Amino acid sequence: MVSKKSVEDTIARLERAIASGVMPPAANNLAERISKRLKSPVRLAIMGPKGAGKSQLLNFLAGDKVIPDDVRLPSVLVAWGETKKVDCTLADGKIKSLETFDIDEINRLKPVFIRLRMPLPALKKISILEVVTGTNAAEQQRALAWAARSTDIALWCTQVFSETESELWNTIPGALQEHSFLIMTKADQHQGKAAREKQLAAIKKAAEGRFNSFYHIDTLQALASRRENGKVDTTKLANSGGQELIAAVLNAVNQGVQASLDGAVILFARYDIPMTGVPAPAPQAPAQIIEDAPPEEPTELLVPKDAPAPQADLDDFNSEIVAYLTDRVQELKIQLSKTDAPDSDMVMAQCYEDVEWLVEQLTERSRDNPDILHTLDACQDAADMMLLLQLENHDSAVEDAVVLLLQIKRDFEQKLAA
Numbered sequence: 341m342v343s344k345k346s347v348e349d350t351i352a353r354l355e356r357a358i359a360s361g362v363m364p365p366a367a368n369n370l371a372e373r374i375s376k377r378l379k380s381p382v383r384l385a386i387m388g389p390k391g392a393g394k395s396q397l398l399n400f401l402a403g404d405k406v407i408p409d410d411v412r413l414p415s416v417l418v419a420w421g422e423t424k425k426v427d428c429t430l431a432d433g434k435i436k437s438l439e440t441f442d443i444d445e446i447n448r449l450k451p452v453f454i455r456l457r458m459p460l461p462a463l464k465k466i467s468i469l470e471v472v473t474g475t476n477a478a479e480q481q482r483a484l485a486w487a488a489r490s491t492d493i494a495l496w497c498t499q500v501f502s503e504t505e506s507e508l509w510n511t512i513p514g515a516l517q518e519h520s521f522l523i524m525t526k527a528d529q530h531q532g533k534a535a536r537e538k539q540l541a542a543i544k545k546a547a548e549g550r551f552n553s554f555y556h557i558d559t560l561q562a563l564a565s566r567r568e569n570g571k572v573d574t575t576k577l578a579n580s581g582g583q584e585l586i587a588a589v590l591n592a593v594n595q596g597v598q599a600s601l602d603g604a605v606i607l608f609a610r611y612d613i614p615m616t617g618v619p620a621p622a623p624q625a626p627a628q629i630i631e632d633a634p635p636e637e638p639t640e641l642l643v644p645k646d647a648p649a650p651q652a653d654l655d656d657f658n659s660e661i662v663a664y665l666t667d668r669v670q671e672l673k674i675q676l677s678k679t680d681a682p683d684s685d686m687v688m689a690q691c692y693e694d695v696e697w698l699v700e701q702l703t704e705r706s707r708d709n710p711d712i713l714h715t716l717d718a719c720q721d722a723a724d725m726m727l728l729l730q731l732e733n734h735d736s737a738v739e740d741a742v743v744l745l746l747q748i749k750r751d752f753e754q755k756l757a758a
């Protein structure tokens with residue numbers, strides 16, 4: 341279990357390290373990213389077909405009935421706030437704030453996105469985005485791409501995991517897929533444990549290798565396990581599948597925080613950053629939850645429907661990247677096979693350079709193509725990871741770096757095939 345104190349101490353130490361100027365720019369960047377990640381709640385996104393049970397799952401994870409039953413809403417982000425506040429982003433990009441979740445008023449405003457702030461304890465650890473997509477495949481892909489850019493863990497709700505869902509899920513970057521759960525919702529539709537397990541096994545078969553893990557939940561029963569007096573009927577919660585799911589989500593949240601702490605420890609060791617004291621801390625705000633972190637306004641939802649699709653252009657770009665990475669991976673393989681003891685420092689440096697090159701290309705491209713941003717994030721993470729591998733310098737670091745490069749290449753190949 342990660343303690344609040346270790347997170348706060350690490351943030352303070354990272355900020356001291358940054359202020360001291362003892363680290364080179366790449367390490368400084370990494371320190372800033374780790375610090376930002378540690379200050380922000382982990383971002384969950386609930387995705388899946390229309391009517392799959394996303395809103396009810398959101399209510400369960402948030403620990404309160406945040407979204408009323410059977411109302412039609414756009415994507416909703418629920419995040420921490422000292423007081424309740426509802427910000428509706430309208431079709432023209434303007435934001436209209438409401439004091440309460442007034443469904444009649446929301447229906448009248450027809451927002452394209454709603455940001456809801458609430459003082460619920462769970463929201464100090466996580467923010468939850470329910471992704472509601474349009475009906476055609478292109479709209480759905482765009483909404484998912486937009487959501488994936490600001491998501492750490494995705495929860496895909498489904499009863500079947502159809503071919504259409506499978507194709508849509510394939511457009512999600514591999515790095516996010518690895519941190520995602522598939523959740524068979526409405527498990528009560530299958531009478532008895534054996535029937536549920538059978539259906540989940542069929543779903544697993546269809547989605548194999550593209551999710552971190554698989555769960556089933558009867559969300560209505562899980563919600564009903566919380567009594568009015570605040571007590572929980574633990575048997576009911578366990579039978580609903582809710583307990584297992586909450587444990588898995590919390591575990592994933594903690595693992596994410598732990599990975600950031602581990603990254604910081606490597607930086608501290610490499611650059612001799614003291615636990616306390618010198619270099620003198622710059623005046624900074626104490627560690628606290630960033631309320632406003634996720635996600636930017638869904639600009640692509642505001643793009644006129646007849647705007648030209650950038651897909652053909654993107655395909656060319658993706659092909660270029662795949663060709664470049666294929667060459668690079670080939671070259672690295674030759675170097676690794678040439679000698680018994682390859683120059684691991686050089687291979688590591690090359691892998692890092694390749695990912696940095698990619699980050700540059702993607703940064704350039706993302707200016708006129710926001711769909712690229714989530715790929716950019718994934719590559720930036722890979723660059724961070726490579727830097728850490730370089731600093732750590734353990735036995736398998738070279739293989740790990742090449743595997744990371746291969747993973748990026750595979751992601752681009754998947755995008756081309758999609």
Ligand SMILES: Nc1nc2c(ncn2[C@@H]2O[C@H](COP(=O)(O)OP(=O)(O)OP(=O)(O)O)[C@@H](O)[C@H]2O)c(=O)[nH]1
Pocket residue numbers: 389390391392393394395396397409410411412413472525526527528529557558559560561
């Ligand atoms: N039996 C059963 N019904 C459920 C469960 N979860 C949700 N429902 C019902 O399924 C319907 C759709 O649930 P929502 O949570 O609104 O689904 P959604 O995916 O958010 O729907 P959209 O936002 O419209 O795409 C509602 O009538 C829910 O009460 C469940 O676990 N069991």
Ligand SMILES: [Mg+2]
Pocket residue numbers: 394395396413470
């Ligand atoms: Mg919903």
